[in-house]
Amino acid sequence: MYVLEESNISFEDFEKLNIINKLRQIIGSWWNIQLNFTDEKGILKGVPQGKFFNAKNPVCKLITESDKTFPDCVDIATKTTIESEEAEAYLLSTCHAGFSTMSLPLKLGKKYLGCIFADGFLIEETVDEQKDRLRTYLRKSFAQNATHLEEYIANLPVLSLKEVGYLKELLEVVLDEILNLRKTISDNTESFHALSNNLKNQWTYENIVGKSLAMQSVFKLLNKISDSEATILITGENGTGKEGIAKSIHVNSKRSNANFIVQNCGAINDNLLETELFGHVKGAFTNAIKDKKGLFELADKGTLFLDEIGDTSPSMQVKLLRVLQEGSFISVGGSEQKKVDVRILAATNRNLEQMVKEGSFREDLYYRLNVINVKLPSLRERKDDIPILIARFLSDYAKQNNIKMKKISSSCIYKMEKYEWPGNVRELQNEVERLCVLSGDEQDIQDDLLSDRIYGIQGKEEIFKTINTNGSLKDAVENLEKTMILSYLENENWNKSRAAKKLGISRASLIMKCEKYNFKRVNKEN
Numbered sequence: 001m002y003v004l005e006e007s008n009i010s011f012e013d014f015e016k017l018n019i020i021n022k023l024r025q026i027i028g029s030w031w032n033i034q035l036n037f038t039d040e041k042g043i044l045k046g047v048p049q050g051k052f053f054n055a056k057n058p059v060c061k062l063i064t065e066s067d068k069t070f071p072d073c074v075d076i077a078t079k080t081t082i083e084s085e086e087a088e089a090y091l092l093s094t095c096h097a098g099f100s101t102m103s104l105p106l107k108l109g110k111k112y113l114g115c116i117f118a119d120g121f122l123i124e125e126t127v128d129e130q131k132d133r134l135r136t137y138l139r140k141s142f143a144q145n146a147t148h149l150e151e152y153i154a155n156l157p158v159l160s161l162k163e164v165g166y167l168k169e170l171l172e173v174v175l176d177e178i179l180n181l182r183k184t185i186s187d188n189t190e191s192f193h194a195l196s197n198n199l200k201n202q203w204t205y206e207n208i209v210g211k212s213l214a215m216q217s218v219f220k221l222l223n224k225i226s227d228s229e230a231t232i233l234i235t236g237e238n239g240t241g242k243e244g245i246a247k248s249i250h251v252n253s254k255r256s257n258a259n260f261i262v263q264n265c266g267a268i269n270d271n272l273l274e275t276e277l278f279g280h281v282k283g284a285f286t287n288a289i290k291d292k293k294g295l296f297e298l299a300d301k302g303t304l305f306l307d308e309i310g311d312t313s314p315s316m317q318v319k320l321l322r323v324l325q326e327g328s329f330i331s332v333g334g335s336e337q338k339k340v341d342v343r344i345l346a347a348t349n350r351n352l353e354q355m356v357k358e359g360s361f362r363e364d365l366y367y368r369l370n371v372i373n374v375k376l377p378s379l380r381e382r383k384d385d386i387p388i389l390i391a392r393f394l395s396d397y398a399k400q401n402n403i404k405m406k407k408i409s410s411s412c413i414y415k416m417e418k419y420e421w422p423g424n425v426r427e428l429q430n431e432v433e434r435l436c437v438l439s440g441d442e443q444d445i446q447d448d449l450l451s452d453r454i455y456g457i458q459g460k461e462e463i464f465k466t467i468n469t470n471g472s473l474k475d476a477v478e479n480l481e482k483t484m485i486l487s488y489l490e491n492e493n494w495n496k497s498r499a500a501k502k503l504g505i506s507r508a509s510l511i512m513k514c515e516k517y518n519f520k521r522v523n524k525e526n
């Protein structure tokens with residue numbers, strides 16, 4: 001049974017949400033109002049303890065940055081939190097200094113998680129009275145700065161009742177976003193529990209797990225063809241599980257009692273591959289001191305899995321075609337035709353159809369191999385599978401190391417779901433193993449152990465955070481364009497074709513824009 005961290009709301013996570021940052025900016029730039037969060041005990045979140053409150057206007061800055069008056073603000077945060085819980089709905093109140101505050105309780109079902117509050121503003125209807133209170137408070141606390149204080153007070157944001165309504169609506173949006181995020185995390189937690197219990201049941205096909213629709217349809221296809229003897233071509237990016245699927249096909253076939261043999265055709269040169277596959281006779285070459293059986297013979301009555309088939313040379317393609325057509329071959333240096341009964345499964349991460357069109361892969365061999373095609377989706381296309389895969393790898397690690405299965409925090413899972421996984425399942429597997437190792441004797445795995453590239457992932461949202469929304473629209477758009485282009489180029493290792501595709505523009509247009517902004521890859525050839 002897997003247990004997840006009882007996921008309290010993670011303030012760090014929602015602080016990073018683009019929409020919350022944007023709303024914070026908007027509320028700040030429209031009315032000079034600061035937005036803060038407290039937990040259920042009234043502890044201010046998102047700012048270092050004992051520090052200022054993201055103060056926006058000069059009076060709030062003065063009050064929160066002074067050791068003398070700062071404790072009053074801390075008390076207000078606590079008081080607001082308590083009142084907000086009691087009020088159950090939005091609450092308009094005033095702080096010790098005389099500013100208005102607006103708070104909304106953060107509630108999940110009956111559980112009170114804390115509150116959001118906006119403060120540092122005055123309301124039109126009570127502005128004179130509030131300014132008087134402010135004056136008195138400030139004079140008492142900062143007598144020496146009296147001249148500046150009047151100027152500060154005169155420029156404070158004053159909201160009409162209509163604007164107070166708008167502010168309330170904006171805070172409600174923030175609240176919704178936080179609760180949505182919390183719900184996503186909690187749904188993940190629940191599904192993680194459910195997944196764990198089902199790991200042995202419907203979501204596995206031998207050693208391969210997957211509950212996403214994409215993987216379920218792969219499993220369906222595999223079930224249909226389990227009795228067939230057909231040659232199968234398995235396609236998919238690196239690390240998507242092609243070899244695992246090949247093994248599963250073998251295990252579920254009538255050949256399961258015979259050998260399952262794997263040969264990576266891309267890893268060795270032609271001569272070596274030929275002797276590996278077909279064997280050699282004594283004296284065929286200098287070191288051939290005795291006859292050696294090839295993999296085709298060893299796989300007789302069983303299955304031979306030819307990985308990276310797209311990397312084979314034209315002459316090797318001819319030889320493979322012959323075995324596939326005639327079921328026979330000649331060992332290197334030999335003359336005798338050898339007959340074998342081998343089922344071929346082949347895999348590639350390359351686009352064989354395209355290679356056929358370009359003439360680099362034989363069409364006849366392609367059709368021989370591609371009797372049935374099992375196409376494995378990338379992990380990016382089946383993010384639903386991430387939690388179940390994590391569960392599988394945690395369990396594998398526990399079994400291998402004879403330890404109790406570790407618990408993984410929900411924010412860790414959340415971040416792993418957000419990440420794009422260019423290395424697919426293999427990369428995810430490595431990351432989980434890394435987490436298990438780094439957590440040492442600790443039973444719990446927290447997200448700060450994640451690799452930087454995954455820990456820091458905020459997806460495209462992060463891009464928008466850097467845009468200055470106070471300047472002109474033209475500047476902001478240009479800024480956004482620059483940031484996105486750079487970010488996509490970096491992500492695609494400066495491959496302009498891939499970056500252009502992701503950006504949805506032509507390669508030529510990307511090149512022109514790179515020239516316009518003088519973007520060049522530093523220290524590497526472009």
Ligand SMILES: Nc1ncnc2c1ncn2[C@@H]1O[C@H](COP(=O)(O)OP(=O)(O)OP(=O)(O)O)[C@@H](O)[C@H]1O
Pocket residue numbers: 207208209210236237238239240241242243244245307349389392425426429
């Ligand atoms: N759906 C899955 N369930 C469980 N483990 C998986 C799954 N997919 C991949 N893996 C694991 O991920 C790793 C990589 O898988 P595999 O070697 O089968 O990928 P591949 O597509 O053949 O990679 P390559 O193209 O680089 O040869 C393996 O350790 C495998 O066990």
